[in-house]
Amino acid sequence: MIQVDGLGKQYKIGQFQRYDALRDSLGAALTAPARLVRRKKRVDTATRGEPFWALRDVSFEIEPGEIVGVVGRNGAGKSTLLKVLSRITDPTTGSATLHGRVGSLLEVGTGFHAELTGRENIFLNGAILGMKRAEILRKFDQIVEFAGVEQFLDTPMKRYSSGMEVRLGFSVAAHLETEILLVDEVLAVGDAEFQRRCLGKMKDVTRQGRTVLFVSHSLTAVRGLCPRSILLRAGRLEADGETEAVLSRYIAETLGGQSAVVAGEELERRTRTSWSSDHSRPLFHVERLALLDSRGSARNSFASDEPFEIVLDYEVKEPISGMWIAFRIVNDAQDVILHTEVRDWAESGLSHRTEPGHYRSRCVIPANLFGERRLFVTALVEGSGQDTLLESVIDFDITFQGYNDNYAEWGRKVYVRPQLAWTIEPLGTAGSEAPPLAQR
Amino acid sequence: MTVIEPSTGWLSLGFRDLWTYRELFYFLAWRDIKVRYKQTVVGAAWAILQPVLAMIVFSLIFGRAAGLSSDGYPYPIFVFSALLPWQLFSTALTQSSTSIVVNRQLVTKVYFPRLIIPVSSTLSGVVDFLMSFVVLIALMAYYGIAPPVWVFTLPLFVVLALATALAAGLWLSALNARYRDVQYTVPLLMQLWFFLTPVVYSTSILPAKFEFLYGLNPMVGVVQGFRWALLGSAPHIGVLTILAFVMTFVLLATGAAYFRRTEKVFADLV
Numbered sequence: 001m002i003q004v005d006g007l008g009k010q011y012k013i014g015q016f017q018r019y020d021a022l023r024d025s026l027g028a029a030l031t032a033p034a035r036l037v038r039r040k041k042r043v044d045t046a047t048r049g050e051p052f053w054a055l056r057d058v059s060f061e062i063e064p065g066e067i068v069g070v071v072g073r074n075g076a077g078k079s080t081l082l083k084v085l086s087r088i089t090d091p092t093t094g095s096a097t098l099h100g101r102v103g104s105l106l107e108v109g110t111g112f113h114a115e116l117t118g119r120e121n122i123f124l125n126g127a128i129l130g131m132k133r134a135e136i137l138r139k140f141d142q143i144v145e146f147a148g149v150e151q152f153l154d155t156p157m158k159r160y161s162s163g164m165e166v167r168l169g170f171s172v173a174a175h176l177e178t179e180i181l182l183v184d185e186v187l188a189v190g191d192a193e194f195q196r197r198c199l200g201k202m203k204d205v206t207r208q209g210r211t212v213l214f215v216s217h218s219l220t221a222v223r224g225l226c227p228r229s230i231l232l233r234a235g236r237l238e239a240d241g242e243t244e245a246v247l248s249r250y251i252a253e254t255l256g257g258q259s260a261v262v263a264g265e266e267l268e269r270r271t272r273t274s275w276s277s278d279h280s281r282p283l284f285h286v287e288r289l290a291l292l293d294s295r296g297s298a299r300n301s302f303a304s305d306e307p308f309e310i311v312l313d314y315e316v317k318e319p320i321s322g323m324w325i326a327f328r329i330v331n332d333a334q335d336v337i338l339h340t341e342v343r344d345w346a347e348s349g350l351s352h353r354t355e356p357g358h359y360r361s362r363c364v365i366p367a368n369l370f371g372e373r374r375l376f377v378t379a380l381v382e383g384s385g386q387d388t389l390l391e392s393v394i395d396f397d398i399t400f401q402g403y404n405d406n407y408a409e410w411g412r413k414v415y416v417r418p419q420l421a422w423t424i425e426p427l428g429t430a431g432s433e434a435p436p437l438a439q440r
Numbered sequence: 441m442t443v444i445e446p447s448t449g450w451l452s453l454g455f456r457d458l459w460t461y462r463e464l465f466y467f468l469a470w471r472d473i474k475v476r477y478k479q480t481v482v483g484a485a486w487a488i489l490q491p492v493l494a495m496i497v498f499s500l501i502f503g504r505a506a507g508l509s510s511d512g513y514p515y516p517i518f519v520f521s522a523l524l525p526w527q528l529f530s531t532a533l534t535q536s537s538t539s540i541v542v543n544r545q546l547v548t549k550v551y552f553p554r555l556i557i558p559v560s561s562t563l564s565g566v567v568d569f570l571m572s573f574v575v576l577i578a579l580m581a582y583y584g585i586a587p588p589v590w591v592f593t594l595p596l597f598v599v600l601a602l603a604t605a606l607a608a609g610l611w612l613s614a615l616n617a618r619y620r621d622v623q624y625t626v627p628l629l630m631q632l633w634f635f636l637t638p639v640v641y642s643t644s645i646l647p648a649k650f651e652f653l654y655g656l657n658p659m660v661g662v663v664q665g666f667r668w669a670l671l672g673s674a675p676h677i678g679v680l681t682i683l684a685f686v687m688t689f690v691l692l693a694t695g696a697a698y699f700r701r702t703e704k705v706f707a708d709l710v
Binding site: 011083084085086087088089090091092093094095096097098099100102104106107110111113115116120123124127128129130132133 | 441442443444445446461463464466467468471474475478479545546547548549550551552704705707708
């Protein structure tokens with residue numbers, strides 16, 4: 001059983017990837033000597049950035065044997081929730097009580113060492129996940145069999161293919177026997193066949209009456225495994241209930257907007273920005289993201305045979321070096337279908353140094369590229385240590401027009417359906433031997 | 441049952457938790473030892489080559505050229521008996537001071553008592569030590585030096601060397617998680633510490649009034665203890681040993697407390 005009560009986790013912005021250089025702290029101490037004396041205070045009112053709640057006042061209860069999915073956009077607090085429940089990081093407020101042994105799988109193959117053999121790594125990884133030596137010994141054959149690495153057991157892991165490594169990692173993890181299992185995105189690895197087997201294994205796990213909290217971007221996986229789901233949004237619990245209901249709310253509310261132009265407060269709310277501690281405020285600011293048709297009007301639905309344009313308006317407040325802008329077209333599970341960036345195009349007008357001012361970046365997505373799908377636009381802007389991410393802020397529909405009069409229905413609902421060159425040439429009479437593959 | 445709450449104030453060492461995870465401790469130490477000389481040509485021979493080469497260089501420079509006193513023992517054995525604990529100590533300290541950052545993969549992905557990391561990495565030089573110890577025995581036989589009866593106290597000084605390394609390692613590894621400056625300071629620190637420890641010279645060259653101050657460095661007690669247990673005599677061994685134990689205990693207790701206090705945010709920092 002898991003009981004979560006008012007759980008909150010606060011970060012200082014910029015705390016994620018950076019570490020402090022002693023200089024910073026010393027600098028802070030010099031500019032404000034009183035802070036050194038009142039150390040407690042210094043922690044709270046950090047010199048760097050605003051405090052940021054990755055998790056805020058989250059409460060829920062999970063009964064023994066329940067399988068609960070956790071969904072939400074990137075940065076909604078899913079991973080933080082798992083990290084707090086796994087005791088990797090401390091909560092700032094609230095409490096959680098977990099009855100039973102807890103196993104957490106935040107990635108596969110944690111602690112694998114390239115120089116050690118597969119056999120050695122199984123023991124090491126098992127121990128890291130909290131398995132006893134005797135337990136690993138008992139399950140050893142099953143682990144090896146599931147991973148399919150029998151012949152390579154005594155080969156150093158650096159000779160493994162990444163697929164083998166992932167399979168072995170998952171296999172060890174799948175044999176962890178704890179009453180509570182916290183799983184993060186483990187299924188997002190390996191080839192399709194292995195993912196299917198992982199999903200199957202996860203189903204077995206859930207049938208054993210264990211309590212599982214499953215974080216995933218894959219809505220398909222959540223649908224398949226979890227009768228109940230939790231939706232997180234900006235660190236808060238947004239919905240908790242039957243999976244289908246929660247997922248449809250997630251898709252409706254969290255992904256995309258109704259409008260083909262996103263600006264103002266709506267844009268603000270859906271933008272995630274982090275910047276380096278050298279600056280007290282963001283260096284640039286995205287003002288508008290829009291989808292335009294060839295006549296320049298904003299639209300949310302396009303025929304597959306018309307081009308459209310992604311337009312990004314931004315204001316640069318201080319000179320920026322090495323500006324980088326990318327647009328992505330993604331599906332509802334955040335898989336990237338298309339990625340394009342300003343540096344791909346030599347004549348974009350991008351300069352090494354961007355002076356303050358208002359700018360507009362545009363990129364034309366050509367006609368005859370997509371099949372019939374609902375897609376989302378994500379924009380990423382970076383420069384001078386600032387990252388700004390607008391994830392899935394606009395959704396749009398493509399209606400596939402076909403390339404001939406009688407295109408097959410089943411070939412319509414794919415993500416990418418370009419018109420490509422084909423040729424057919426006669427090679428000889430029937431009954432004669434097939435000619436060799438000709439040299440050009 | 442696990443209760444997760446914001447941590448407040450000073451914490452205990454969490455011995456029960458450490459005991460539960462004792463196998464992980466063993467596996468991590470085993471891993472560090474196992475991969476130590478992987479992908480090197482001479483492999484574990486490095487364990488012997490390092491101190492032996494250092495001994496030759498020091499004997500030529502400090503013993504022969506500079507003519508430093510070696511308390512009446514042949515200079516090579518005088519320096520080698522000190523190089524052994526010094527290498528054990530310096531490997532242990534270097535490894536443990538970066539251990540949290542080096543193992544950031546584990547720290548950010550799995551829970552286990554964090555103390556296991558610096559403690560297990562302290563042991564990574566033990567096998568090296570045992571191998572060079574064989575060289576020492578050969579060297580003593582060559583010079584015809586028989587150890588005194590109190591040679592059985594030697595493990596005490598081995599433990600003291602490791603404890604001192606761990607004490608400093610706890611402080612430095614926790615600091616290094618926050619301030620990456622630490623890992624650049626450690627090599628310098630080790631050089632200074634080396635010359636503040638009587639490895640290449642004898643304590644007899646020091647003015648007597650500084651002896652107490654000098655003895656505050658626990659490694660003085662360790663090195664002199666080694667000479668005392670192996671060669672038969674070392675000046676002021678009683679006082680130095682007691683001082684070393686007291687200092688190490690203080691460092692160890694404060695280091696563990698500081699480590700425990702900051703470990704909760706390791707995952708957010710590294």
